[in-house]
Amino acid sequence: MKKIILALATSAAVLGFAAAASAQDKTKICFIYVGSKTDGGWTQAHDIGRQALQAEFGDKIETPFLESVPEGPDAERAIERMARSGCALVFTTSFGFMDATIKVAEKFPDVKFEHATGFKSAPNVATYNSRFYEGRYIQGIIAAKMSQKGVAGYIASFPIPEVVMGINAFVHGAQSVNPDFKVKVIWANTWFDPGKEADAAKALIDQGVDILTQHTDTTAPMQVAAERGIKAFGQASDMIKAGPETQLTAIVDTWGAYYIKRTKAVLDGTWKSEQVWDGLKDGILTMAPYTNMPDDVKKLAEETEAKIRSGELHPFTGPIKKQDGSDWLADGAVSDDGTLLGMNFYIAGVDDQLPK
Amino acid sequence: MGIVEAILLTVITAATPLVLASIGELVTERAGVLNLGVEGMMVMGAAIAFAATQMTGSPYIGILAGIAGGGLFSLLFGFLTLTLVANQVATGLALTILGLGISGQIGEPYVGMSGTKLQPIVVPLLSDIPFLGPLLFKQDIIFYVSIALVIGVNWFLFKSRAGLKIRAIGDNHGSAHALGIHVIRTRYLAVMFGGACAGLAGAQLSLVYTPQWVENMSAGRGWIALALVVFASWRPWRVLAGGYLFGAVSISQLHAQAFGIGIPSQFLSALPYIATVVVLILISHNRRMTQINTPACLGKPFVPDR
Numbered sequence: 077m078k079k080i081i082l083a084l085a086t087s088a089a090v091l092g093f094a095a096a097a098s099a100q101d102k103t104k105i106c107f108i109y110v111g112s113k114t115d116g117g118w119t120q121a122h123d124i125g126r127q128a129l130q131a132e133f134g135d136k137i138e139t140p141f142l143e144s145v146p147e148g149p150d151a152e153r154a155i156e157r158m159a160r161s162g163c164a165l166v167f168t169t170s171f172g173f174m175d176a177t178i179k180v181a182e183k184f185p186d187v188k189f190e191h192a193t194g195f196k197s198a199p200n201v202a203t204y205n206s207r208f209y210e211g212r213y214i215q216g217i218i219a220a221k222m223s224q225k226g227v228a229g230y231i232a233s234f235p236i237p238e239v240v241m242g243i244n245a246f247v248h249g250a251q252s253v254n255p256d257f258k259v260k261v262i263w264a265n266t267w268f269d270p271g272k273e274a275d276a277a278k279a280l281i282d283q284g285v286d287i288l289t290q291h292t293d294t295t296a297p298m299q300v301a302a303e304r305g306i307k308a309f310g311q312a313s314d315m316i317k318a319g320p321e322t323q324l325t326a327i328v329d330t331w332g333a334y335y336i337k338r339t340k341a342v343l344d345g346t347w348k349s350e351q352v353w354d355g356l357k358d359g360i361l362t363m364a365p366y367t368n369m370p371d372d373v374k375k376l377a378e379e380t381e382a383k384i385r386s387g388e389l390h391p392f393t394g395p396i397k398k399q400d401g402s403d404w405l406a407d408g409a410v411s412d413d414g415t416l417l418g419m420n421f422y423i424a425g426v427d428d429q430l431p432k
Numbered sequence: 433m434g435i436v437e438a439i440l441l442t443v444i445t446a447a448t449p450l451v452l453a454s455i456g457e458l459v460t461e462r463a464g465v466l467n468l469g470v471e472g473m474m475v476m477g478a479a480i481a482f483a484a485t486q487m488t489g490s491p492y493i494g495i496l497a498g499i500a501g502g503g504l505f506s507l508l509f510g511f512l513t514l515t516l517v518a519n520q521v522a523t524g525l526a527l528t529i530l531g532l533g534i535s536g537q538i539g540e541p542y543v544g545m546s547g548t549k550l551q552p553i554v555v556p557l558l559s560d561i562p563f564l565g566p567l568l569f570k571q572d573i574i575f576y577v578s579i580a581l582v583i584g585v586n587w588f589l590f591k592s593r594a595g596l597k598i599r600a601i602g603d604n605h606g607s608a609h610a611l612g613i614h615v616i617r618t619r620y621l622a623v624m625f626g627g628a629c630a631g632l633a634g635a636q637l638s639l640v641y642t643p644q645w646v647e648n649m650s651a652g653r654g655w656i657a658l659a660l661v662v663f664a665s666w667r668p669w670r671v672l673a674g675g676y677l678f679g680a681v682s683i684s685q686l687h688a689q690a691f692g693i694g695i696p697s698q699f700l701s702a703l704p705y706i707a708t709v710v711v712l713i714l715i716s717h718n719r720r721m722t723q724i725n726t727p728a729c730l731g732k733p734f735v736p737d738r
Contacts, residue, residue, distance in 0.1 A: 112647030263697035269651040
């Protein structure tokens with residue numbers, strides 16, 4: 077009897093794999109998600125991309141995925157299981173999967189890997205990323221226009237370059253409108269915990285911020301902002317449903333086109349390891365409709381977006397000083413991508429100490 | 433509203449699900465059953481409560497559905513471990529994995545919807561007391577129930593005959609059986625009580641804490657609740673104290689960050705756990721007292737020798 081129970085218990089654990097194990101003739105394009113595919117944010121955006129990919133190629137491919145894979149040692153096991161199950165291409169869609177992806181890729185030289193938002197690559201590991209900071213710069217401008225108190229709250233996840241870059245872009249955008257604009261930062265040290273994200277939002281609002289922005293994955297902060305009657309920005313997916321009268325805009329990740337392009341390359345045999353970093357102009361990120369703001373703010377936001385698209389404006393254009401007062405960019409100078417991708421410093425005006 | 437009051441309000445919301453799930457698990461463990469499936473039962477309660485609320489429009493029906501859902505789901509654990517005498521640790525872990533999966537299925541149609549927030553019940557007169565009034569007497573029903581449960585369980589376990597039987601079973605199921613106490617039947621009830629409490633804690637998550645459904649929304653709170661039972665050395669009042677200590681430190685660290693006091697955020701995030709460990713060390717220095725409180729038959733299978 078005990079054996080049956082044990083079998084029951086383990087079968088519950090591998091249920092998710094049952095779907096992935098069938099059919100051999102189709103090319104397998106696999107996905108590893110850090111959250112659940114219906115989180116309303118980051119992972120959902122990737123899953124919408126996956127669905128677009130499946131729709132594009134129909135019967136030619138299969139797109140198995142694993143959800144809620146924790147960053148760390150478990151990730152390596154999950155990626156390895158995917159690679160072993162015969163995937164031709166594996167997309168690992170969170171920064172924290174970086175080292176695990178590289179490790180597994182060494183063991184499976186014939187499988188191709190694509191890691192989102194990281195900076196380590198290999199002959200069979202490409203990286204892809206989106207210039208989220210372009211959207212955050214626009215958000216900063218809107219925040220400075222909309223805030224009565226001149227203080228915004230920022231719920232951050234982990235102190236990695238991606239997130240630090242976002243904070244800097246937001247602050248720089250805001251201070252281009254109001255040089256005294258302040259940002260309070262809370263590091264939640266998680267990507268996904270609705271309760272904790274809501275707690276952080278409450279703490280920030282209790283301390284007097286009247287605009288909220290987040291770099292975590294659920295709509296909980298948007299909901300708190302709606303309840304307390306302040307404005308907020310959505311992250312990764314359009315979060316307008318969580319705050320119809322709250323969301324100003326959102327950075328919407330639109331990965332589908334990229335996934336289709338790379339899958340085509342695998343099917344054609346032309347896939348190469350590349351480091352792709354696309355932005356607003358390439359359509360890998362879009363801004364959700366500008367809502368709940370006066371027309372002049374909306375116009376300014378749209379103009380800024382158009383300028384970034386055309387390449388006329390780079391959000392990180394000097395003069396910019398670092399937080400410690402030293403010079404970073406001279407007047408008119410534009411940051412190179414390398415500095416941004418490894419960003420480990422705040423620019424002047426951020427009212428927080430960067431965790432090391 | 434002052435900042436202290438604002439902080440305390442947030443603490444209450446954060447601590448309530450921990451207290452609820454812990455007090456239920458405490459009764460289960462006092463009866464000698466270790467159910468590691470709290471996380472799974474909690475997240476099931478959250479999904480079912482949210483779904484029922486969306487279907488009927490009444491969060492109170494949602495709460496009842498959450499309680500029933502958690503209780504029924506724990507029956508599966510009861511059947512496997514009590515009737516079939518499966519390993520409790522393995523079954524509990526399986527229950528968590530299963531709960532996370534099934535709740536995702538139940539909640540799928542409701543993803544992205546903004547839920548109905550459970551409204552507070554204002555107690556007349558008492559809520560006018562300055563400072564304490566709004567904190568303690570302008571809360572939702574789940575908060576009142578959580579406090580009542582702690583008081584009730586404390587009375588039940590240590591002052592009632594049925595409670596004495598439960599403790600006897602947890603300490604020595606062989607002797608209890610010999611005395612004619614229904615070990616298996618009582619354990620079933622204790623397991624279901626634990627499940628119902630975890631379900632109620634889940635309902636609090638999806639109706640009060642963050643009125644929405646997202647998969648895996650309990651985000652590890654079930655595990656913290658499990659740890660709190662050990663922290664409380666199986667005593668109800670300490671569950672209350674532990675839950676609020678954990679909640680208070682968790683929320684204070686967020687405020688400390690927003691104030692910008694310059695302590696590394698990783699350290700602040702670890703603070704609730706550090707505080708818990710420190711208190712645990714302080715209260716467990718008396719080994720004899722700890723041993724007396726620990727149910728001696730915890731996790732051990734029982735097969736009646738007819």
